[in-house]
Amino acid sequence: MKFSLDISEAKSYVAEILGPHKTYKLERTFLDPVKTTRKKHHYNLGDGVFEASEAGDRRYFVVRNGRSYPMHECDLFDSLKLGKKYGLTFGEIRAKHGTMKTTATILDAANTIIEEKGLREREQRIQQRVKEQRKEQRKRRRTKAATSQCRDIFNGSDAAVTRLYLGALEKKKPWGPIAAALFRAQKSSTRAEDYRGNSVDQAYDRKADVIKRLCLLLPELETDLGIGWGWGEDALESYAPHVLYIDLPNGQVSFHSTKRFEGPEYPGEWDGKHASKGRILALCDAIMQNRQCPVCGGVPPEGRVYCDSECFKMRCCERANRKT
Numbered sequence: 069m070k071f072s073l074d075i076s077e078a079k080s081y082v083a084e085i086l087g088p089h090k091t092y093k094l095e096r097t098f099l100d101p102v103k104t105t106r107k108k109h110h111y112n113l114g115d116g117v118f119e120a121s122e123a124g125d126r127r128y129f130v131v132r133n134g135r136s137y138p139m140h141e142c143d144l145f146d147s148l149k150l151g152k153k154y155g156l157t158f159g160e161i162r163a164k165h166g167t168m169k170t171t172a173t174i175l176d177a178a179n180t181i182i183e184e185k186g187l188r189e190r191e192q193r194i195q196q197r198v199k200e201q202r203k204e205q206r207k208r209r210r211t212k213a214a215t216s217q218c219r220d221i222f223n224g225s226d227a228a229v230t231r232l233y234l235g236a237l238e239k240k241k242p243w244g245p246i247a248a249a250l251f252r253a254q255k256s257s258t259r260a261e262d263y264r265g266n267s268v269d270q271a272y273d274r275k276a277d278v279i280k281r282l283c284l285l286l287p288e289l290e291t292d293l294g295i296g297w298g299w300g301e302d303a304l305e306s307y308a309p310h311v312l313y314i315d316l317p318n319g320q321v322s323f324h325s326t327k328r329f330e331g332p333e334y335p336g337e338w339d340g341k342h343a344s345k346g347r348i349l350a351l352c353d354a355i356m357q358n359r360q361c362p363v364c365g366g367v368p369p370e371g372r373v374y375c376d377s378e379c380f381k382m383r384c385c386e387r388a389n390r391k392t
């Protein structure tokens with residue numbers, strides 16, 4: 069049985085809805101009227117879901133056995149969304165709807181199929197599995213971050229592991245925060261050296277950001293930790309002529325920068341060794357593994373507590389002073 073529909077002629081259409089559409093939201097077939105009389109289009113509609121537009125007013129309805137039932141737009145779109153999530157076609161939902169009570173909505177039809185096929189449980193099982201896999205992965209990363217040598221983290225490309233590592237390092241006060249900032253500065257420095265061409269500017273901008281943050285951190289820690297630092301110039305380097313020097317307990321480290329940020333003039337000179345990276349990584353390792361020299365915070369040789377006889381002597385003096 070057909071449902072007969074008359075709509076006014078001006079700017080109007082009737083379309084059957086076939087399913088979702090990537091660009092236009094709905095895949096539609098525009099129908100031809102069977103007859104056009106004075107200012108009226110006349111349609112004969114079989115079972116289906118339809119959209120009718122009359123003078124800019126759009127409405128949705130479903131036709132079953134020659135009768136039409138209004139349909140909420142959100143009901144229609146929610147059923148399409150459910151269909152997409154659970155892999156149901158609109159035809160399937162529509163067919164199910166045809167077998168249900170006339171009061172049932174198209175969304176009820178979609179939900180009924182999902183119930184009957186146990187799709188929700190299956191989806192939950194999949195999600196549960198994904199959740200467990202993610203948890204497992206997080207655990208692996210945390211273990212890796214906690215047990216790796218700094219060089220492996222530095223050379224590795226797993227950003228999540230690096231974040232976890234630096235987070236753990238920052239918690240090891242008082243040296244952790246400065247070591248993490250140095251790690252970041254060295255990483256951006258190594259990156260900037262690796263880049264060529266246009267991206268070199270970007271890399272140096274990133275490096276400048278990291279160095280700026282380092283310069284904000286240094287004044288807080290220089291007196292507590294006895295870190296000497298400051299800015300110098302490198303006349304041979306025209307692109308990044310400013311140099312930030314920092315005296316760590318295990319030696320001097322330095323970074324070239326395109327900009328000069330807050331900080332004093334560096335009183336010393338470059339030590340002539342390209343040793344920044346090695347020193348920073350060694351300091352990070354010592355902090356993470358709780359084997360910093362108790363006197364200077366530096367990096368003692370393997371199996372030793374103090375850096376050298378100087379630190380050991382100072383420790384003895386400290387003890388002696390405390391006794392008197």
Ligand SMILES: [Zn+2]
Nearest residue numbers: 361364375379
């Ligand atoms: Zn020491």
